[in-house]
Each structure stands twice: as C-alpha cells, then as structure tokens.
Amino acid sequence: MTPTASILSHDRRRLTVRLATPRGFCAGVDRAIQIVERAIEKFGAPVYVRHEIVHNRHVVERLKAMGAVFVKELDDCPDDRPVVFSAHGVPKSVPATARAREMMFLDATCPLVSKVHVEAERHHAAGRHIILIGHAGHPEVIGTLGQLPSGAISLVETVEDAEGFRRPGDAPLAYATQTTLSVDDTAEILATLKRRFPELPDPHKEDICYATTNRQDAVKRLAADCDLVLVVGSANSSNSVRLVEVALRAGARDARLVDDAAQVDWAWLDGVSTLGITAGASAPEQLIEALIDAVRARFDAHVVEDDGERETVTFKLPRELTA
Template sequence: MPDAKPPLTLLIAAPRGFCAGVDRAIRIVELALERYGAPVYVRHEIVHNKFVVEALKTKGAVFVPELDQVPDGVPVVFSAHGVPKAVPAKAEARGLDYIDATCPLVSKVHRQAERHIEKDRHILFIGHAGHPEVIGTLGQVPAGSITLIETRADAEAVIPADPERLAFLTQTTLSVDDTAEIVDILRRRFPSIEAPKREDICYATSNRQAAVKAIAGRCDAMLVIGAPNSSNSVRLVEVAEREGTRARLVGRGSDIDFDWLGDVRTLGITAGASAPEVLVREVVDAIAQRFEIEEAPVDGVEERMTFKLPAGLAA
C-alpha cells in the first residue's frame, strides 16, 4: 500500500488573478482577430503572462517588440501597459490601423501627467525604470519634465529646480507600503507637492496585496502565480515576505519546487493580475499529487470593475 499523502491546508487568496484591465486587453486582441482575421500584430506582450501570450498566438496574434517589425497593411494592438505618444504617432504616419489596449487606469495617469505639465509643474514619478508602464508614462510629456523616483534614497536625494512647482504620480502596480514610505518622504521634503486626487496604484494591485496580508500570517509558505516580468506579481511575493512568510513566484504547476515547500502544513496561493484562474487550478492540481489537500474558505473584496472596449470593437 502506498504511503499516505501528508495533509495540507490551502488558503487561496481572494481576490486574485485577472483584473478588469487585463480582461479588457485580452478581449481586445480576440475581437481584433475576429474583425480583421489573422494575423493581428501586438506591440510587446499584451499582458505579462506567457500562458496568455501563447494562447493568443495560437489564435493568430503575432507579438513583436517594436512597431518597426509590424508589416504595412496589418492591424496592430498596443499593450495594456501603455505606450509613449511617439508610438501611435508613428503608426498614423505609416497608415497602420491600431487599437490601444492601454488599461484605463494607466491612461488616467497619462492624463494627469499632461495636466501637470500644462500647469508648469515638474513631475516626480514613482516607479521602476525600464518597466513598459513607466516608459509609456515618461513618453507622454516632453523629455526632462519627469524625474523617476525608484527608492526612498532617490526621494531623499532628488533636487528639483523649483521645489514649489512639483507633483508626484506613481506606477499603478507598485507595493502599497513601499510607495507610501516614498510619498511620506516627498511630502516631508516638499510640503506643497501636488498629489493625485486618487491614489494611482490601481484597485487590483491594492486588493491583491491586501488579500496576501490577510492570509500570510496563517501560512507556512506562499506561492504567487505570475511572471518574473509582472510587476504586480513580484510585489505580491515581497508583500508576503514583509509579513514574515516565505514566498516564491511560480509560472504554473510544473514550476513548483516541492523541496522548497518542505514540510508545510498550511500553504497560501495567490495569482497576479495577469495570471488566469486556470493556472491557479493547475497549481492546486499539482500540489494535490503530493498532498492530501483541503481548501479552506477565504473571504475577500468582491471586484466588480469593468472597462468599456474601444469604439469600433464593442458589440
């Protein structure tokens, strides 16, 4: 008789996985394929998840890093992370049909940036260098009108030309706690700095981090389903670790390191905003091969946010 599997309680965070912006972006690619037929080109990954990207490839989406790699005469979709203004301008100059799948919450940050520049304010932008969302936001306004702030040290060191004419904005997928610490420094150093009317960190990022905090203290370890280049997923690992729980990022069920899990008795699971629920179930199924699992109920915020599709694609 085979050895009995050890018991394991699973706490699956709520909410988790896809947010409204990711749902919308994927749907835009699917509808573009229905409208135009394959191939539809997509500049950069539509969202940061290999499983999602590969699924769209099988339907006829072609992902390219730059607009120069999009042939003439075919439609192109811009990713959910947003693009610099120069990208749609270049598409228009080439006569390309393009569809902008930028998350509306990212677009809101873009509009705020434009308004601050119109009012002659210099922007301190809290974010991670090289992230597509940051590149897109910096590309909304003239060069030199935004200073990127990545760390608390950056916030302490920045010396703006006019401390009385400042505003700050943030990337939408940051750590809520880390960002609050940076904002506190900026407010202390520059009391008149203009803040966003509403927090720029998006509802989905905030909710998923709160959901991790709600269960981390009850877990021996946590798995976060998401991609290494997914900012919001990496932040979930950091949040769990900050709560004192060891955590690891996994792409899917086959990525689980069971040696790392060790003798856990209670395991937390969550998923970043670009990871579909099917991968959550795949991870649970993989764990069930080794453990006798029991899923404990977890209550969380119910998300009802939806975003309109671009004109011309909506049914």
C-alpha cells in the same frame, strides 16, 4: 475507491491551502486580452501586438497560437495589418507614428494607466514638474515618461532617490506612481518626498490601481498564517513580483513566484502545514486551478478560500471591435 487508493489517501500528509481573494485577472488585463482575441476574430490573422499584451508567458503563447504576432516596435509591423498597443501604455510618439503610416491600431492601455497619463498632462499644463515613482525600464513607466517632453518628469525608484531628488529651479511639484507597485514601498517613498517637499499635492485618486491594492491586501491577510505562499505569475510581471515581497513582509515564512505548477519544487513544502496561493493580475485562473490539482495529487489538501474584496469592475472595449 480501491483499497490501494484508500491507503494512499490516508498516507498523504494533511495540508491546509488558503486561497487569496481576489487573485488573478483584473479588469484591465481581461480587456486587453479580449481586444487581441476580438481583433483576430474580426480582422483575421495575423494581428500584430506591440510588446507583450500583458506580462504572462501562458497568455502570450495562447494568443500566438491564435494568430497574434508580438513585436518590439512598429518598425516590425506591416502597414496593412492591425496592431494592438499593450495594456501597459505607450509613449505618445507610438500612436503618432501609426497615424502617420495610416495603420489601423487598437489601444489596449489599461484605463487606470490612462488616468495616470491624463493626470501627468494636467500637472504639466499647470506648470508643475512631475515626480514619477516607478521602476526604470518598465513598459508602463516608459509609456508615462513618453506622454510629456523630455525633462518634464523625474523618475524616483527608491527612498534613496527620493532623498537625493533636486527640484529643477523653482518649479512647483506634483507626483504620480506606476500602478503596479507595492503600496507599502510607495508610501515610504512618498513620505520621504512629502517630508522634503510638504507642498506636494495628493493625486485626485490613488494611482496604484484597485486590483494591485486588493491583491496585496488579500496576501497580507493570509501571509502570517502561512509557512509558504506560492504566487502564480511570470517573472516580468511587476505586480506578481510585488506579491511575493508583500507576503514575506507580512510574515510568511517563505514565498515563491512560479509561472505554473510545473515550476514548483515540491521540496519547498517539506515541513509546510499551511500553504497560501495567490496570483498576479495577469495570471489566468486555469493556472491556479492546475496548481491546486497538483497540490491535491500530493497531499491530503483542505482548500479554504479567504474572504476578500469582490471585484465587479469592467472596462469597455474599443468601438472598432463592438460596432
């Protein structure tokens, strides 16, 4: 080390950086991205993708460069090229239209979202009216609503919605949730619904996915000791936005969502002695590493990885890509 570099190292302010574990990609996101990559490799470019495969700008741009073409609807796709459905799931009308057009399609819906779809169908077949806890307009919610006939599911977004919900007729009730919601927010809404409708059954398994729960728990563990928590993720990523909310609720003095290191306003770190870093389930690890490098370039950073759940879940790729 040169004398100048040594002086600069001593002059830099010390900063403790706590890395949340787990963070970043989950099994469903990893599978969805692999489906697009393998499809391009097997069938050549272009491969069409209905909606963003996952909600991350960097992932989408990288796949575009490989030959993926992202479209809003099947009307934007030619009949003779493969199309991939995003990880968030699609209404039943979408694959039905693809079959009618004899299109080659690959479904990248996260298996945990598919589980919610199956549960909704089971409840509907048993004559129950379904309350879906989720955010209007989110692709996952649109996909779940589209599994059943219009009117079979009522969307509840807030505690106020839960208080105002009216049972249609005398139908028995069931509920499902968007997988990427805040565990705490969902619990509050569900408590309101169960107070009003004590007969509401529990789902067979938790609808909020293991990855969402694990990442939120990891942020809760570190938030109270952090002056600032940076969450790497895109603004349209529901699970990333929820992580910011969870961090603030768990005691972080401040929490911010950033797409990447370039979006950090370094003035945010004035007076910060402990920085927490995590990432939404659709954010690549390289973005986290680049953020840590940017922090190290400006501070005498002591990076500590928190203990947390070690995820070993994997999901199989479609047979069309493995045969």
